[in-house]
Amino acid sequence: MSKVIAVFNQKGGVGKTTTNVNLSASIGKIGKKVLVLDLDPQGNSTSGYGINKNEVESTIYEVMLDGVEIKEAILKTEFENIDVVASATELSGAEIELTSMENREFILKNAIESVRQEYDYIFIDCPPSLGMLTINCLTAVDSVLIPIQCEYYALEGVSQLMETIKLVKSRLNPNIDIQGVVLSMFDGRANLSIQVVEEVKKYFKGSVYTTLIPRNVRLAEAPSHGKPALYYDARCKGAEAYMELAEEFIDLEEDII
C-alpha cells in the first residue's frame, strides 16, 4: 500500500513544485515506485516532467470531474520508476464545479484508491490556495510535506496552514500527519537564511529535515528542459541536495536512523 503525500503550502512560490518534482525523481532513482499527481492548474509538475498538458488525453480533471478511471490517466515517463497524472488548465474551473458535487471533499481520495497498491509513494503537487482542490488533496493524503522558503516572512501564513490541517484532521481525515518540513532556497552566505532555519526549527521542533535545499540556478533551469535536475545535471548542488533529502526521507520512513 502506498503512502500518499501532499506537497503543500498555500503561500505561492516557496518551492512546492521544485520539491515535488525533484524529491519524487530522487526517490524513484533510489528504487521506489512513485506516482506524481499534479493537482495545480498551472501544471508545473507536469511540464517539469517533460509532459505537455495540452496534448494529454486524460488528466486529473477528467478523473475528478468526468469519472474517468485514474488508470487511464497514468502516463509512463522515461524517468526511473516515475509515472505521472497530468494537470489541466480546466482544473482552475474545478474549484467551482466541485462545490456542487456529492461527497465533494472525497473525490480525489476515492479516485486514487484503485492504484494505491501499485506504488510505494504518491506525491501530489498542490496549488497555492485553500480551495476545494486543496481540501480534496488534504482529505486524500496520509501526510503533508511542507516546503518553506528561506526568506523574510518565511513563517507568514504557516499558522493558517496548520489551522487548515487541524480542521481537515478533525472533520475529514483523522489520520493526516506532518511528513516533514523542507527548507528551500537556502543561501549559506546570508545571515537571513541562517536565522530563518533557526526560526522554522523552533516552530516545527523535530519535523524539519536536516538536509537544506540551496538556491541553485540549475533547479530553476531544469523544468525548461522538461527534466528533474537529476536528469539535467546530476552533479549540480540542487540535484545533490534533493538526492540527500530523498535518502533522509527514506531513512526516516524505514526507521533506520
Ligand SMILES: Nc1ncnc2c1ncn2[C@@H]1O[C@H](COP(=O)(O)OP(=O)(O)OP(=O)(O)O)[C@@H](O)[C@H]1O
Ligand atoms: N532551490 C531553488 N533554487 C533556485 N530556484 C528555485 C529553487 N526552488 C525553486 N526555485 C524557483 O523559484 C520559483 C518558485 O518555485 P516553485 O515553482 O517550486 O514554487 P511553488 O511553491 O510550486 O510555486 P506556486 O505556488 O506558484 O505553485 C520557480 O521559478 C523555481 O524554478
Ligand SMILES: [Mg+2]
Ligand atoms: Mg507550484
